[in-house]
Each structure stands twice: as C-alpha cells, then as structure tokens.
Amino acid sequence: MASAGACMRCLSRLPSGTGAAALRSQRAWLPATGRALGATTTYARGKRLFGHTSRLGERVVKPPKTVPAEELTGKAGASAASNVSHKAFSDVAFAFDIDGVLYQGNRGIPGAREMLRAIHALGMRYVFLTNGGGAHEDAKVRSLARRLGMSDDEDALRGRVIVSHTPMRGWADSVKEQTVLITGSHPETARQIAIEYGFKRAVTPADLIHANDKLYPFDNLKESLHSQFRPLPDGKSASSIEDAYSADVPADALRIDKILVWNDPRDWSLDIQVIHDLLVSHRGYLGTVSSKNGDATLPNYGWQQDGQPELWISNLDLFWKTDYPVNRFGTGAFVEALRGVWSAVTEGAAELQFHALGKPSEYTYEYAHERLLHDYGDAGSVNGAQLQPWPSPPPQQQDGSSSSNEGNVDGTRHPLRRVYMIGDNPESDIRGANGFAPADGTEWKSILVKTGVWRAGTEPSHRPDVVVDDVVDGIVWALRNEGVDVTRETLTGGGGA
Numbered sequence: 001m002a003s004a005g006a007c008m009r010c011l012s013r014l015p016s017g018t019g020a021a022a023l024r025s026q027r028a029w030l031p032a033t034g035r036a037l038g039a040t041t042t043y044a045r046g047k048r049l050f051g052h053t054s055r056l057g058e059r060v061v062k063p064p065k066t067v068p069a070e071e072l073t074g075k076a077g078a079s080a081a082s083n084v085s086h087k088a089f090s091d092v093a094f095a096f097d098i099d100g101v102l103y104q105g106n107r108g109i110p111g112a113r114e115m116l117r118a119i120h121a122l123g124m125r126y127v128f129l130t131n132g133g134g135a136h137e138d139a140k141v142r143s144l145a146r147r148l149g150m151s152d153d154e155d156a157l158r159g160r161v162i163v164s165h166t167p168m169r170g171w172a173d174s175v176k177e178q179t180v181l182i183t184g185s186h187p188e189t190a191r192q193i194a195i196e197y198g199f200k201r202a203v204t205p206a207d208l209i210h211a212n213d214k215l216y217p218f219d220n221l222k223e224s225l226h227s228q229f230r231p232l233p234d235g236k237s238a239s240s241i242e243d244a245y246s247a248d249v250p251a252d253a254l255r256i257d258k259i260l261v262w263n264d265p266r267d268w269s270l271d272i273q274v275i276h277d278l279l280v281s282h283r284g285y286l287g288t289v290s291s292k293n294g295d296a297t298l299p300n301y302g303w304q305q306d307g308q309p310e311l312w313i314s315n316l317d318l319f320w321k322t323d324y325p326v327n328r329f330g331t332g333a334f335v336e337a338l339r340g341v342w343s344a345v346t347e348g349a350a351e352l353q354f355h356a357l358g359k360p361s362e363y364t365y366e367y368a369h370e371r372l373l374h375d376y377g378d379a380g381s382v383n384g385a386q387l388q389p390w391p392s393p394p395p396q397q398q399d400g401s402s403s404s405n406e407g408n409v410d411g412t413r414h415p416l417r418r419v420y421m422i423g424d425n426p427e428s429d430i431r432g433a434n435g436f437a438p439a440d441g442t443e444w445k446s447i448l449v450k451t452g453v454w455r456a457g458t459e460p461s462h463r464p465d466v467v468v469d470d471v472v473d474g475i476v477w478a479l480r481n482e483g484v485d486v487t488r489e490t491l492t493g494g495g496g497a
C-alpha cells in the first residue's frame with residue numbers, strides 16, 4: 001500500500017509548474033488507502049441537535065437572534081438579502097457535497113431547493129464540492145438543477161460546482177503544453193474537458209490502440225467504448241520502438257509526461273496495462289522499459305525513478321451510492337486494482353507513487369477555500385452591490401499565484417471565519433474537513449447527513465462535528481450555531497417540511 005511517506009517522496013520530485021511548493025506544504029494529503037464505509041460498531045442515533053449539545057461533542061453556545069421568516073425564504077428574494085446585515089452571513093460559508101446530500105439517485109432532497117435559494121438570497125457564500133468527475137462543471141450544474149427542479153441558469157446554482165478534476169483548470173500553462181494520457185469513464189469526453197481547461201496534447205487509450213494494434217491485442221471494445229480516437233499529437237508514433245531496452249529512442253516515439261485518471265475507468269484491463277507500461281518505461285516513452293526498475297540501490301527499488309510520467313488520480317472514493325442496494329465501485333477501487341498489479345509486478349518491493357485530487361485531499365479543500373475567499377459577488381449583494389457570478393476559470397493558480405484570467409474577481413480575498421462542510425461520506429467529506437486547517441485561520445466544521453452512503457447507526461470512520469437527518473437540517477444547525485434563530489420551516493418556507 002502507498003503511504004503518506006511514499007507520497008511525500010513523490011512531492012519532492014514535483015516540477016514547479018504543478019504547484020510543488022503548495023503541495024509540499026500540505027500534511028498527509030494522500031490517504032493511505034480507501035476503505036469500506038460504515039464500520040461495524042454501533043453508533044448512537046442522534047436526536048435533533050439544534051440548540052443542544054450533540055452526541056459528537058459540538059456545543060451550541062450562542063444565543064440565537066431572530067430572523068424574520070421572509071428573509072430566510074426564497075420568496076423574499078434580493079430585497080430581503082439587501083436588508084440583511086448579519087456579520088455571520090458575510091464571513092461564514094458552506095461547502096456542499098452533492099451526491100447523497102442534495103439528491104439521492106434522481107430525487108432531490110426535500111427542501112434543498114428552497115434552502116439553496118434562501119441562503120443565496122441572504123448573500124451567503126457556498127460551493128458544491130463533489131468527487132464526481134468525467135463531466136464538465138456545467139453538466140454537473142444541469143444534472144443538479146434537474147434533480148432539484150431548478151433552472152440551470154439560476155444564480156443559486158451556476159458557477160459554484162467544483163468537481164474532482166476542476167483544480168486542474170488552475171495548472172500552469174507550461175503543464176498544459178505537456179503530453180498527457182487521459183482516461184476515465186468516457187475518455188473522449190474527458191479529453192474535450194481537458195482541452196477546454198487549456199490542455200494542448202491529450203491522448204486517450206483509444207488513440208493508442210488505434211495507433212498500434214499490437215499494444216493491446218484484444219478488440220472487444222475497440223468499436224464501442226474505444227471507437228472515438230484521434231491521431232497522436234505532433235505526428236508522434238506508438239509503434240516506432242522495436243527494442244524496449246534500447247537507449248536509442250526514435251525521434252518520433254510518443255512520450256507521455258503525465259497520466260490523468262479523470263474519473264472511474266470502464267476498461268480496467270486496457271487502462272491498467274497502459275498505465276503500467278508508462279510507469280515501467282524509460283522517461284515515459286511508450287514501448288520502453290527502464291533499466292532502473294528493481295535497482296535496490298535506488299529509492300523505491302528503482303521503480304518510478306527514471307523520469308516516468310506522474311500519475312494523478314482525480315479522487316480515491318472506493319464506493320459511491322446509486323439506487324442499487326449495494327454501494328458501487330468508484331475510482332478508488334480502480335486505484336486499488338492498479339496497486340495490486342503494481343505490487344505483483346514489483347514483487348512487493350515498490351510502492352505505487354501517485355498524486356490524488358478530490359476529497360479528502362487538502363489540495364482540493366485548499367482550492368475550494370480559495371474559491372470561497374474570492375467569492376465577493378454574493379457577499380457584495382448583502383451590501384447592495386451588484387451580484388456577480390464567479391469567473392471561469394477560477395481565480396487561483398495551482399502554485400498559489402493569481403490567474404491572469406480572473407474575470408470579475410479583483411484578486412482580493414474576503415476573509416472567512418468559518419466554513420461548514422456538509423457531506424454524506426465520512427471517509428472523504430468529513431475526513432477532509434476535519435483535517436483541513438487553512439493558513440488564514442478559518443475554521444472548517446463538518447456536518448454528516450443520513451441521506452447518502454453513510455449508514456445511520458454505525459460509527460462513522462471519521463467523526464463529524466454533528467450528525468443531522470439531511471442537508472436542510474445541516475444548514476439550520478449551522479445557522480443556529482452562528483446565533484441565528486432559524487427553523488427548517490422558516491428556511492424552506494414550508495417546502496421541505
């Protein structure tokens with residue numbers, strides 16, 4: 001199994017263009033492994049926790065202020081928001097997980113729509129922070145809007161979604177010039193998204209098997225899953241190398257600089273084969289084998305020590321929740337399979353070195369935090385200023401510098417005091433929020449809901465600050481924790497009671 005130690009060795013080799021300094025400063029950002037959700041010990045079912053000390057130790061200490069119901073319902077709209085001046089609303093923010101929090105399967109959580117409209121009308125800052133991926137952020141907005149019965153151009157939704165691979169938007173242009181292998185559930189879709197992010201040379205496994213039919217001598221999926229392909233970039237070839245161990249690499253040989261697992265792949269066999277081939281290669285030239293592999297005098301027994309491409313995984317979720325009664329495998333399951341093969345190939349001598357995005361990685365929380373800090377459009381509406389949507393791409397580069405494409409954002413951070421993460425997955429949502437301590441001192445608190453993958457009544461693998469029935473109760477709890485006297489009924493206008 002990979003370990004945080006192995007990860008830190010990875011980080012020490014990161015080029016500056018991928019934000020190495022920012023990444024190195026993070027602690028234990030790569031989990032050792034995913035694991036099954038829902039432990040076996042009994043977890044006491046909590047009652048409604050508002051105004052009480054929760055079973056998980058969170059104490060609500062502030063006396064609530066009364067907020068008129070019309071200010072908390074979407075019915076009041078912007079006029080209500082403009083009258084609200086609670087400090088809590090300007091320096092408190094929310095990060096919502098989506099799947100299992102705002103909807104279950106195809107069904108929106110009752111009251112979630114009204115709640116979102118209400119906090120938007122109040123000018124509160126929030127993002128949707130999901131480990132989902134493989135689709136463009138706008139597509140995720142559309143699917144969320146459909147399930148919640150909202151319009152996908154509502155300001156309460158648009159411009160707020162951060163999917164697992166969204167942080168790649170902020171990567172430096174020099175990185176986006178590199179040749180990357182992209183795979184996922186729909187590699188061609190992933191490539192198109194990557195191009196929209198600014199990547200110039202994205203290659204899919206389908207490109208490779210159509211460029212060299214000896215690379216993977218099975219054609220079961222060649223005309224279906226892998227039917228969409230493009231010529232290799234810059235006239236490169238995937239078949240010009242004949243001797244895997246020769247140091248004389250032809251000039252037209254394809255070299256891959258990075259491997260990006262965009263989301264959960266469908267053809268594990270091909271993808272594990274190709275990723276393996278690149279991780280054992282000489283400097284990422286497909287069809288070569290490094291002479292350093294297995295060299296006990298080198299770190300990691302010589303594996304991944306010869307300029308092979310970096311492996312980036314968009315998230316490590318082992319499971320995800322569908323309408324099927326048993327949780328389904330996610331991208332983390334693919335990584336576990338890859339680790340297993342890697343262990344066999346290296347005879348257990350080497351750890352698989354890779355970088356992970358998505359919750360619970362601090363990298364992703366840092367990205368979400370920066371988005372919230374720069375979100376002055378909504379906060380401005382409280383003070384009567386014009387409401388402005390977020391720019392796209394988001395304002396922060398991966399190395400922490402300002403982006404040259406900041407749209408409406410003036411580069412100013414608008415301080416936060418507290419952010420509430422509302423999630424259904426203790427292993428990602430709760431773990432990430434509990435472990436995240438941004439440098440500006442903002443407190444991140446965790447709220448676990450019962451509507452998703454976590455099974456109520458079991459001990460969560462990572463304890464939240466509070467357990468609530470659903471996302472509406474989560475926001476009610478958070479607002480009461482900020483001293484605002486609000487109920488589920490006033491927050492939703494009765495729409496989610």
Ligand SMILES: [Mg+2]
Nearest residue numbers: 097099100424
């Ligand atoms: Mg979820």
